[in-house]
Amino acid sequence: MLDATARKSFPVTITALLLLALSAPLGLPGQPQLQAAVALACVFFWSVFRPDSMPPAAAFLLGLLTDLLSLVPPGTSVLVLLIVHGVALRTRRFVAAQGFLVVWLVFLAVAAGAAALEWALISLLTFRLLPASPALLEFGVSAGFYPLLATIFTRAHRGLADPEKA
Amino acid sequence: MIRLSIPVRQALAKLTLPVLIAASFGVMLLGKADAVLAERARMALADTLSPLYALAAEPLARMREISDDLQNLWAMKAENQALRDENDNLRRWHAVALALDAENTVLKANLHWIPDPAPSYATARVVADAGGVYARAVLLSVGPDNGITRGQVALDENGVVGRVTELGARSARVLLITDLNSRIPVTLENSRARAIMVGTNGPRPRLMYWPEGTTPAEGERVVTSAEAGAFPAGLPVGTVRYSSSGVPEVEPAARLGRLEVVRLFNYGLRGIQPPENALRPEGKPVVAGRR
Numbered sequence: 001m002l003d004a005t006a007r008k009s010f011p012v013t014i015t016a017l018l019l020l021a022l023s024a025p026l027g028l029p030g031q032p033q034l035q036a037a038v039a040l041a042c043v044f045f046w047s048v049f050r051p052d053s054m055p056p057a058a059a060f061l062l063g064l065l066t067d068l069l070s071l072v073p074p075g076t077s078v079l080v081l082l083i084v085h086g087v088a089l090r091t092r093r094f095v096a097a098q099g100f101l102v103v104w105l106v107f108l109a110v111a112a113g114a115a116a117l118e119w120a121l122i123s124l125l126t127f128r129l130l131p132a133s134p135a136l137l138e139f140g141v142s143a144g145f146y147p148l149l150a151t152i153f154t155r156a157h158r159g160l161a162d163p164e165k166a
Numbered sequence: 167m168i169r170l171s172i173p174v175r176q177a178l179a180k181l182t183l184p185v186l187i188a189a190s191f192g193v194m195l196l197g198k199a200d201a202v203l204a205e206r207a208r209m210a211l212a213d214t215l216s217p218l219y220a221l222a223a224e225p226l227a228r229m230r231e232i233s234d235d236l237q238n239l240w241a242m243k244a245e246n247q248a249l250r251d252e253n254d255n256l257r258r259w260h261a262v263a264l265a266l267d268a269e270n271t272v273l274k275a276n277l278h279w280i281p282d283p284a285p286s287y288a289t290a291r292v293v294a295d296a297g298g299v300y301a302r303a304v305l306l307s308v309g310p311d312n313g314i315t316r317g318q319v320a321l322d323e324n325g326v327v328g329r330v331t332e333l334g335a336r337s338a339r340v341l342l343i344t345d346l347n348s349r350i351p352v353t354l355e356n357s358r359a360r361a362i363m364v365g366t367n368g369p370r371p372r373l374m375y376w377p378e379g380t381t382p383a384e385g386e387r388v389v390t391s392a393e394a395g396a397f398p399a400g401l402p403v404g405t406v407r408y409s410s411s412g413v414p415e416v417e418p419a420a421r422l423g424r425l426e427v428v429r430l431f432n433y434g435l436r437g438i439q440p441p442e443n444a445l446r447p448e449g450k451p452v453v454a455g456r457r
Contacts, residue, residue: 020215023294024222025304027230027423032299056183060190068211070298071339074204075194082187089183122300125198130346134299134367 010161011053011153015042015062023069030141032070033134036077037142039066040114041149043081044107047088048095049157059085073125080114080121087113104146111142209334212296212305216337219293220307227426285398285431288312290338292425302345302367303331304425306338313432314338317396320428325402325419326350326390327428338430342422343403344371351393352403352416356386360393363403363416369423370415373406382406382414398433 015038022035039062046054063078087110088095095106119135159165170178197204238245274281290306297303304327308314320327320340328348332339341348348365354376361376373382386406390397404416 020218023215023296023305024219024226025292025295025425026226031295032297036299056186060186063190064193065211068208070296071208071301071303071341072298073194074197074207075190075192078190078193079187082183082190086183086187118299121194125194128346130300131367138299 004163007161007163007165008053010156011042011046011050012058012062014156015039015046016065018042019062019065019069030137033138033141034145035069036066036115036118036138037111037145038149039063039077039081040084040111040142041107041146042153043084044088044110045150045153047085048092048103049153050161051089051092052163053161054085056082056085072122076118076121076125080118083117084110084114100147100150103150107146108143111146112139115139115142205332209332209337209339212294212332212337212339213334216293216305216307216334219305220291223291223293223307223426230424285433286313287429287431288314289427289429290314291427293337296339297342297345300346300367302342302348302365302422303328304340304342304428306340306428306430308336308338310336314430315432317435318430318432319397319401319435320430321401322420322425322428324421325404326397327420327422327425329396330430340428340430343418343420344369344422350397350403351391352388353391353399354380354382354386354406355389356383360391361388363388370407370409370417373414373416384408388416395435398435 018038043059059081063081066077067074095103115135115138123130290308292304293307294305296305316330316333318330328340328342330338331341345365346367350363352361352363357380359376359380361373363371364374365371388403390401392399402419404418407415407417409415
């Protein structure tokens with residue numbers, strides 16, 4: 001019973017831990033963009049492949065965590081991650097059956113939309129037109145980092161995060 | 167749990183996402199309307215996490231030192247020569263500085279100079295990056311009873327790092343000089359011209375609004391000026407460097423990418439604070455109905 005619960009909560013826990021770890025001063029180039037990219041990739045992957053383990057409430061809380069860890073107006077990442085979750089759920093039937101490349105392409109589209117939406121929301125909420133280069137960097141980092149995360153998560157999806165293997 | 171029929175349960179499950187999206191709009195509105203609440207939420211999370219980050223800070227600093235050493239191994243010979251030249255230069259300046267110091271003491275004694283009171287300071291360790299994609303800030307882990315208030319100036323051993331914007335029980339958030347919202351009144355040391363240093367979220371803030379007739383010179387030292395009561399005058403900020411497009415930028419003297427320990431000085435200046443900070447600069451919550 002405990003094992004099944006632990007397996008079910010693995011996706012959310014690993015996303016939260018990654019977000020917290022990426023706040024530490026690791027000195028990586030583009031680290032804040034990497035944090036946002038990891039949130040996007042995790043929510044997208046688990047919403048497509050194991051939506052039971054990533055309910056909408058989890059996307060809400062992960063978005064809130066991302067917002068409170070940085071100085072963005074609270075609620076921006078919440079909305080973006082909820083929309084990513086919703087899109088992933090809607091296209092789940094088609095996407096989950098495809099190979100890795102198609103899933104990556106779909107994720108590219110989603111990440112582009114998410115970066116643009118976040119830029120627009122923060123510009124609106126802070127009443128100033130922000131430069132677009134951090135958003136482009138965020139899109140680039142999301143696109144580049146997704147394969148690594150997807151490889152690791154696919155192994156987890158088949159093994160560690162599968163509640164039926166409890 | 168309450169037993170619901172399957173269609174009802176399915177309908178409720180379909181409703182969750184729209185309700186949560188509406189809740190996210192609510193959170194945005196709340197965050198915009200009540201900035202104090204947003205700040206308190208952020209600092210509550212930071213207070214919870216800062217002991218954990220502080221635990222990890224020492225090992226991380228050691229690992230970065232090791233990776234720096236490895237990188238320096240490549241350029242050791244050239245760096246050695248550069249350091250020797252800099253050492254010779256600094257020895258000469260050391261002699262000049264000692265002579266000037268002696269002359270200064272004699273002059274101050276003759277003029278019956280009243281010295282400025284030495285500012286008190288608190289030292290804090292930087293434990294996390296706290297800015298996000300569109301802001302530049304760091305999180306400090308501070309002990310209890312630290313005497314830190316909002317608006318205090320943070321300096322590392324080389325120059326100005328930023329100012330304290332948010333304060334919790336165990337942590338403080340410092341907005342760096344490179345942040346988009348940071349505007350610091352500065353003086354160019356050689357020409358004594360006043361200017362404003364505006365952050366751009368990039369590695370080098372820009373200089374703006376210098377008086378006509380004086381152009382910032384390449385390599386000129388930039389120090390804070392005492393306008394608007396935000397900073398005391400004379401704190402080192404950086405050097406003027408021109409970017410490739412001819413815009414004067416300031417190379418910060420502080421090592422903003424490698425902050426480990428900063429000092430928060432209490433000069434007794436608050437500067438210009440947003441209205442919600444006016445009542446409680448010390449960061450303690452206002453208890454309604456009590457004094």
